[in-house]
Structure formats: structure tokens, C-alpha cells
Amino acid sequence: MSVNIDSMYQQIILDHYKHPNHRGELADFDAEVHHVNPTCGDEVTLRVRVADGEIADLGWTGEGCSISQASTSVMSDLVVGSSVTDALQLQEKFLQLMQSQGHNDLTEDETEALEDAIAFEGVSKYPARVKCALLGWMAMKSAVASATGAGDKP
Amino acid sequence: MFDVEVIRKDFPILSRQVHGVPLVYLDSANTSQKPQVVLDSLTDYYTSHNANVARAVHTLGSEATMLFEGARDKVAGFINAPRRDEVIFTKNSSEALNLVAYTLSNATSTPGAERFRVGPGDNIVVTEMEHHSNIVPWQLLAQRTGAEFRYIPIDDEGRLVDSLIDERVDDRTKVLAFVHQSNALGTVNNVERLVTRAKAVGALSVIDASQSAPHRPLDVQSLGADFVAFTGHKLYGPTGVGVLWGRYELLADLPPFLGGGEMIETVDMSGTTFAAPPHRFEAGTPMIAEAVGLGTAIDYLTAIGMDQVQAHEAQLTAYALDALAQVPALRVIGPSTPVDRGATISFTIKGIHPHDVSQLLDEQGIAVRAGHHCARPVCLRYGIPATTRASFGIYTTTSEIDALVAGVIKVQEMFS
Numbered sequence: 205m206s207v208n209i210d211s212m213y214q215q216i217i218l219d220h221y222k223h224p225n226h227r228g229e230l231a232d233f234d235a236e237v238h239h240v241n242p243t244c245g246d247e248v249t250l251r252v253r254v255a256d257g258e259i260a261d262l263g264w265t266g267e268g269c270s271i272s273q274a275s276t277s278v279m280s281d282l283v284v285g286s287s288v289t290d291a292l293q294l295q296e297k298f299l300q301l302m303q304s305q306g307h308n309d310l311t312e313d314e315t316e317a318l319e320d321a322i323a324f325e326g327v328s329k330y331p332a333r334v335k336c337a338l339l340g341w342m343a344m345k346s347a348v349a350s351a352t353g354a355g356d357k358p
Numbered sequence: 359m360f361d362v363e364v365i366r367k368d369f370p371i372l373s374r375q376v377h378g379v380p381l382v383y384l385d386s387a388n389t390s391q392k393p394q395v396v397l398d399s400l401t402d403y404y405t406s407h408n409a410n411v412a413r414a415v416h417t418l419g420s421e422a423t424m425l426f427e428g429a430r431d432k433v434a435g436f437i438n439a440p441r442r443d444e445v446i447f448t449k450n451s452s453e454a455l456n457l458v459a460y461t462l463s464n465a466t467s468t469p470g471a472e473r474f475r476v477g478p479g480d481n482i483v484v485t486e487m488e489h490h491s492n493i494v495p496w497q498l499l500a501q502r503t504g505a506e507f508r509y510i511p512i513d514d515e516g517r518l519v520d521s522l523i524d525e526r527v528d529d530r531t532k533v534l535a536f537v538h539q540s541n542a543l544g545t546v547n548n549v550e551r552l553v554t555r556a557k558a559v560g561a562l563s564v565i566d567a568s569q570s571a572p573h574r575p576l577d578v579q580s581l582g583a584d585f586v587a588f589t590g591h592k593l594y595g596p597t598g599v600g601v602l603w604g605r606y607e608l609l610a611d612l613p614p615f616l617g618g619g620e621m622i623e624t625v626d627m628s629g630t631t632f633a634a635p636p637h638r639f640e641a642g643t644p645m646i647a648e649a650v651g652l653g654t655a656i657d658y659l660t661a662i663g664m665d666q667v668q669a670h671e672a673q674l675t676a677y678a679l680d681a682l683a684q685v686p687a688l689r690v691i692g693p694s695t696p697v698d699r700g701a702t703i704s705f706t707i708k709g710i711h712p713h714d715v716s717q718l719l720d721e722q723g724i725a726v727r728a729g730h731h732c733a734r735p736v737c738l739r740y741g742i743p744a745t746t747r748a749s750f751g752i753y754t755t756t757s758e759i760d761a762l763v764a765g766v767i768k769v770q771e772m773f774s
Contacts, residue, residue: 211721213714218773244713245730245743267743269711270773333717 212271212326212333216278220320221270226280230263234351239343241335246272248340252347259283259291259348269336271327276340278320288348294318295341301325302334360666366753368393368658379723382758387541387569387702387749388727390594392655399654400596403647411646412620412637426646429653430636433601436656437586438577444609446602446636447649451568452491454587454602455535457639458564459495461612462533463502468613474562478504482533483526483561485547486512486739487540490732492566496535505532512739516543516692523555531561538570538581542733542745543692544675544702546570553582562608568592572751573671573700575664578603594659594752595652599645609635616641659752667752671701674750678703678759685766691736691745701750704731707766710773712746718769719746724762 233251240247246268253260262284264276279298283291297314298321306329308315315322327337366372369391374381383391403425409418411426434442448454465474476482482496486509500507510526511519527534534556539546549565556563563583567576571588578586585608590599604612614621614632618641623631632638659667676696682688687708693699707715716728727747730737737744748762 213718213772222773243729244711245737269713271714330717333713336713 212324212330214323214326216320216323217270217274220274220277224273224277226262226264226277226284228263229265230261233261233263235347237343237347237350239339239346241268241272241339243332244269244272244336246336246339248272248276248343250276250340250343250347252344252351254288254348254351257289258285258287260285262344262347264340264343266340268339269333271324271333271336272339275321275324275337276343278323279340279344282319282321283344288352291348292345294321295345298324298341299338302328302337304328305331360662360670362670362753362755365662366755368395369753370394370397372753376723376725377721382722382724382761384748384750384754384758384762385725385727386572386751386754387592387747389591389597390572390751391753392594392596392651393658395658396595396651396654400647400651403650408647410643422646425650425653426644429649432653432656436576436660437571437601437603438579439603440579441606443634443636444603444606446604446609446639447644448587448600448602448639449598449645450591450600451489451566451587451589452495452600454589454600455492455564455566456495457602457615458533458535458562458585458587458604459499461615461639462562463499464613464615466503471611471613474612476503476505476532480530480532481506481508481528482535483508483510483531484534485510485518485536486735487516487518487543487545488535488537488733488735489541489566489568490734491568492535492537492564493735496533499533509735510536512543512545512736515694516540516545516736517698518545518547520551523552527552527555527559527561529559531556531559533564534561535564535566537566537568539567539573539700539702540692540733540736541569541702542704542731542736542747544699544704545693546698546700548698549581549583556583569700569702572659572667574668584608590648590652590655593652593655595655596648599648599652601652602639604635606635609639614641615639618642620644662752670752671750671754672696674754674756674759675699675701675703677756678748678750678762681759681763682766685763685770687770688766691740691742701754702747703749704745704747706742706745707770710769712744714773715746715766715769718772719762719765722761722765722768724765726762 230251248266250264407421409422411423465471564585565583567588586603591597621641691704712728
């Protein structure tokens with residue numbers, strides 16, 4: 205099928221959906237959260253280990269639409285090994301992208317920092333699906349907050 | 359002679375394009391499209407007759423009243439109601455069903471309404487295939503009154519487990535509420551079987567006919583239930599208008615639902631007496647234009663003939679079940695044969711979430727619904743998060759079903 209250039213289904217999204225990264229349960233973790241997107245019935249359970257201000261490891265399980273599962277996979281690639289501060293900043297940038305309604309106003313640097321996550325830009329034009337793309341990112345944010353004792357418990 | 363191509367010309371929206379391709383609208387169970395005559399009747403009402411009903415004595419007021427009450431006559435005729443004052447206009451099916459549930463609990467404190475009382479030890483029965491609109495009002499009624507909430511389960515084919523009907527509906531059952539045709543499964547229930555059981559135990563029977571009224575002749579006298587609810591917007595009419603039909607002798611003894619203008623007989627500061635049905639249950643200025651529009655939709659359907667509509671859709675259902683059965687990894691959720699089943703087909707595709715399926719079909723101009731269809735217990739029953747649902751109407755063609763099948767195969771290729 206010829207994929208419309210405006211389609212939210214970029215190849216990179218389909219690839220992550222078929223071969224998700226960091227999928228699995230962490231045995232050693234500081235916090236676990238379970239997030240649900242009632243629109244599609246998407247679910248993700250995410251565990252995180254934080255050490256020395258860094259996301260030392262992250263693992264997730266879940267089921268749902270390709271957008272939610274692929275976005276969680278891309279997010280995991282981006283934040284594992286990065287500092288908590290950078291991860292949360294990236295989360296804010298991704299949230300901004302998702303709320304842009306198809307008018308990405310991120311700077312070139314910010315766009316570059318999002319790497320593969322920029323493939324979800326098309327999703328921002330579909331308000332019904334934005335929550336799918338945000339599911340894993342919101343789970344990561346609250347897991348990290350819980351692990352670092354910053355409140356916002358799951 | 360039923361000619362789908364002629365009918366399609368009556369629906370202007372069917373000639374529009376979506377994403378650069380012709381619209382294939384397969385979401386009529388969600389809401390139907392509207393023929394030009396219905397759109398014209400709304401415009402005509404507001405252009406030439408608009409006034410409030412039942413109170414203004416001027417010319418426009420009496421024209422509006424005649425049109426509104428004329429719509430009630432049309433509904434009464436359409437469902438073969440014995441009396442026109444058994445037809446209550448509501449905003450939709452949900453409100454119609456809530457009307458019954460709330461008047462029943464209002465009956466607990468109304469002198470003369472003792473026979474409607476529901477309380478601890480009593481039970482209210484629905485089925486596992488109900489739309490949330492025929493579950494939640496009853497759960498709430500059970501909560502308010504202390505009655506038990508029960509349901510009749512469904513089997514793997516999406517049919518009621520017949521052997522459990524007599525067990526679940528017992529001599530303490532006050533209400534048996536069930537869907538005529540399931541919006542999630544397409545199953546058409548055996549009304550006679552259920553109504554007979556309800557009568558045998560002295561329970562009120564309530565039918566949600568939202569998904570049957572648009573697709574088959576509806577005769578409230580032959581259905582035999584006490585209440586029948588349906589909505590206008592699935593019946594080729596406007597949104598904002600629905601219908602509750604109820605037996606007059608019941609309506610006459612039931613207390614009001616909402617209080618306000620229109621529903622009173624006399625009001626003073628020491629108390630109020632209430633109007634006779636149907637106005638007792640129609641507080642406030644009603645949906646006048648929408649009711650008029652629904653009346654026009656009914657005229658339109660009557661001219662085609664509901665038996666013709668039913669025959670057309672039976673053909674589409676058989677065609678679609680055959681065609682979808684050829685698609686690998688596709689599982690129909692609901693009856694797999696066209697027997698006692700309507701033109702609404704839910705399915706899942708292995709490895710692809712229904713929201714992805716429907717989004718990718720939309721990119722090909724095909725409108726279907728994905729989700730739990732406000733019947734989440736059905737999805738829980740089959741252990742699935744959601745389904746994709748294609749539903750047909752009077753304007754649906756077999757080539758649109760072919761487009762659906764081709765579209766689904768394309769989606770599978772993309773995910774393979």
C-alpha cells in the first residue's frame with residue numbers, strides 16, 4: 205500500500221511496532237507504573253531503575269494500537285542511559301510536538317534531539333490518537349517521579 | 359422496486375470525497391446519513407414555521423404545534439402504536455431508557471405508583487450484549503433501590519444462552535431490559551421468548567430498538583413489550599430526537615421524569631399536578647425541528663418500504679459475511695451466519711489493533727468504527743480490547759463491501 209506522506213503510519217513506527225525495544229519486565233527496578241488509554245484500550249506497565257541521576261534501565265510490557273506500542277519503544281531507546289533531567293525535558297518536547305496539531309514549532313535542535321520520535325509528528329493532527337502516542341511517555345514521567353521521590357506517585 | 363443507486367442520489371453526503379477518494383460510509387450503526395428531504399424539512403421548519411409549541415396562539419405557534427404533533431402521529435404509525443399518546447419524544451435512546459429507569463425509582467415515593475416499586479430482594483435483568491445505555495441506567499436504578507442487577511450471558515456465537523433465561527429472570531424480576539439487535543454483534547434477539555418470560559414472572563419488559571428500527575419493520579403490538587426505545591439519528595433523521603413508546607396504562611400511572619414547563623397540569627406554590635402522557639414526560643421546550651425532521655425521515659422510509667429495506671440489508675449481510683470469511687486472520691465477532699442477524703459486522707484481525715485498521719481504512723476513504731462500541735462487556739466476554747465494525751444502511755452497495763475487503767487486505771499487507 206502506498207503510504208500517504210501525511211499518514212501517521214511512518215515506516216519507522218511500523219518497524220518499532222513489529223520489533224519493539226526494551227520490551228520485557230525488569231527484575232531490578234525502583235518504580236513501576238501502569239497507564240491506560242481508555243480510547244483504544246491501550247495499556248502499558250513500565251518499570252524503571254534510576255541510579256546517579258540517570259535512567260539506568262527501563263522495561264515495559266503492554267498491548268494496544270501500533271501508535272502506543274511503537275511510541276513506547278522509541279521513547280525507551282531515547283531515555284535509557286540519559287539523565288533524568290534530559291529525559292524529562294525530552295518528554296516535554298514530545299508533549300509539545302503532540303499538542304502542535306500538525307504545526308511543529310520546535311527548534312531544529314529540539315527536533316534533532318527527538319530523533320525517531322519525530323516520526324510521530326503526523327499523529328498530532330489526529331486528536332483522537334494523541335493519547336496513544338503519549339501513553340509510554342507519560343508512564344515514563346510518572347515512573348521516574350516515583351523512583352526519585354518527586355511525588356506524582358502512580 | 360428497490361434501487362440502491364436511486365436511493366444514493368437522495369443522500370448528498372455520499373458524493374463527497376475523503377482523502378481524495380470517494381467516501382465509503384460503513385458506519386450507519388453509529389449514525390446514519392440524512393436524505394435531502396430531511397435536510398430540507400429542517401430548513402423549511404426554521405425558514406417558514408418556527409415558533410414554540412403548545413403555548414403560542416399565533417399562526418406560527420399553531421403551525422409549529424401541528425408539525426410537531428404531526429411527527430408524533432408519523433412515529434405512532436411507523437411503529438404501529440395503538441395510541442398516538444404512547445409516543446414520547448426524548449433526546450435519544452439513552453434518555454428514553456433513563457426515563458423508564460428514573461420514573462421507576464420516582465415511583466418509590468409516589469402514591470398510586472406502588473406497583474412499579476423496585477427494592478431490596480427484587481432484581482433487574484439485562485443481557486451481556488447491551489449497549490452501555492441499556493446497562494448503566496439499570497445499574498444506577500439497582501443502586502438507588504437496593505435491587506439486584508443481573509444479566510443473561512452470551513455464547514461464543516454472540517447469542518443469548520437460552521438455558522439461562524428462565525434462571526436469571528425469576529419471580530422477583532421487576533424489569534427485563536434487552537436489545538432487539540445488538541450494535542456490537544449484529545445479533546437479533548428472540549423478542550417473543552424474552553417478552554413471554556417477562557410476562558410470566560410479572561416483570562416489565564423494555565426493548566432497546568435503536569439498531570432494529572432503521573433496519574426492519576417495527577410493530578410494537580407484535581413485539582408485545584411494555585416499553586420500546588429508539589433514536590432518530592440512526593433512522594435517517596436528525597440528532598437530538600429519540601422515542602420512547604410505552605403502554606398507555608403504564609404511562610398513565612407512572613410519575614414524571616424531569617420537571618418543568620409543558621409537563622404540568624397546574625402549578626401553585628403548595629404543589630403541582632401533572633399532564634397526561636405523553637406531555638408528562640416531555641418537560642421543557644422539546645426538539646421541535648428535529649422531531650419534524652424525524653417525521654420526514656419516517657415518510658421517506660415508509661415510501662421505500664421497511665420490508666424492502668430489510669430485504670436489501672439481508673442481502674448485504676450475507677454478501678459481507680461471505681466476503682469477510684475469505685480474508686485470512688479475520689475473525690467475525692458475533693453470529694457467522696446471516697440468520698437472526700442484522701447488517702452490522704464486527705471483526706478483529708490478528709496482530710493489528712482495530713484503531714489502526716480503522717485509521718488506515720479512513721485513509722482509503724472507508725469509514726468504519728473501531729472500539730468497544732459502548733458495549734464493553736461484549737469485548738470482555740471475547741477477551742479482546744476492541745473490534746472494527748462495518749455497518750450498513752439503505753444506501754450501502756456490494757461494491758462498498760468489496761472496497762472494505764480490499765481495504766482490509768491492504769492494511770494487512772502494510773503490517774505484514
